[in-house]
Amino acid sequence: MNEVEELSKLDPAGLPHLKPILLDDLYQSVSKNLHLELGRGPVxxxxxxxxxxxxxxxxxxxxxxxxxxxxxxxxLKEAIVQNLAVYSVLIDISSYFIEQNNGLVLARLRERDSEGRRFEIKFYTHSPLELLTRYEDKIYVGRDFLDLYSPNRKYFGVKDSIVSLKAQFVRLSERAGSKLKKVQEFGSYFQEIGDSVNELHNEGLLILQSLPPHLDFAKLSGKDLIDINAQYRTINHYVIELHDTIAEFESLLRFKERSDFVRYVTKYKKDVTNLISYFNIKINGVIAQRIRLCKAKHP
Known part of the structure; x- marks a missing residue:
């Protein structure tokens, strides 16, 4: 954990200007109550x-x-909140718990070997009254990614999520060796999830290469948007297939009372579920709305 060391090297004057955006009441509350978790050595x-x-x-x-x-x-706090508002649905999906906790959100940063430029951030919410006395009761909201030098994310940030899901599965498999009793009994599930996440990774990244990194809606025709929307929908279908496989594995673990490992699978499924919601709301949902605004062209 070297976030403090890497952030120490940055000068905010050299970072891109963040254009002010209007936040609704939920995001304003999160902005006021955002807690940072930063590593310095082992602490x-x-x-x-x-x-x-x-x-x-x-x-x-x-x-x-x-x-x-x-x-x-x-x-950093402003960049995190803006990134959540524009390129994520984490706050919206978990709004019930966040509002119950008066907007308190924890942002745990992990620097991604980029000299303080890129971070993977895990978000949690917790009761303000018990934050220090019962810290372990925090609720996992999800994870997202932040590049301090590139606030406008390519491909809606989908590439980061796909790469992360594959890396997370590798860590999940490694953790199974020490956390899951009789791991060999579940070999077929690890194989199936691995095949699904590899398909998402390979096919998803291939599709992204065929799409514009950023969408200029003013310059794209209705036909262009329809084609782009279909491509993103295809990626989402791979994510849905992965989700269904993970959910089946999670159900089996609960049935067999493997509580020592199932929580890791549940957390992984949460990230996949969040990505599906992101596609439906912020990607396919937004593009579909733009398509409807286009004037139909008649021959």
């Missing part, structure tokens, strides 16, 4: 919305970082 620090160290006890290194880099942390 994961929990920071309040005003960057006070809540846990564990602050040492000189983290205190100095916060003092020197408060402007960067402000930028």
């Amino acid at each position: 994961l620090y929990l920071l309040s919305p005003s960057f006070s160290v809540l846990n564990p006890t602050a040492d000189e290194g983290i205190t100095d970082f916060i003092t020197r880099k408060e402007a960067l942390l402000d930028y």
Whole structure:
């Protein structure tokens, strides 16, 4: 965990300007109550919305970082919230739990070997009253990705999600060796999930290569949008197939009372479910709306 070290190298003046966007009440609440979790060596620090160290006890290194880099942390929080609002449905899908927790969201950053440029972020929500006393009761919201130098994400950010799902399956398989008793009994499920995630990865990335990285709706015809929408829908179908396979495996684990491992599968399924919702709402849903706004051309 080296997020603090890598962020220390960044100058907010050199980062892209973030254009202000209008946030609804839910996202405004999240923005005001966003807690950051940053690693420094073996220690994961929990920071309040005003960057006070809540846990564990602050040492000189983290205190100095916060003092020197408060402007960067402000930028980071704004970038995270804007990214959630534009390229994600995580907050919307989990709005019930987030509103029950007064908008409190935890953003746990993991730097992706990019000198502080790219991050994978896991999001959780938790009751404000029990955040420190029952931290382990946090609710997993999902994960997303942030490139501080490229706020406009290519392919709606779908490539990041596809690559992540494959990497997560590798980690899930490795974890099964120590967490799942009699793992050999479930070999066929790991094979089936592996085949499905590889198909999503290979076919999905191939489809993305045929699409424009960014959509300029003003320049695209109705026919273009219909074709693009169909291609994204095809990728979503691969995600749905993966979801169904994971759900079947999860049900079997629960039936066999393998609670020592099923929670990892449930978390993986949550990421897949979130991606399906993202396609339906922010990709295919938005493109379909644009198609309906196009004037029909008659021969």
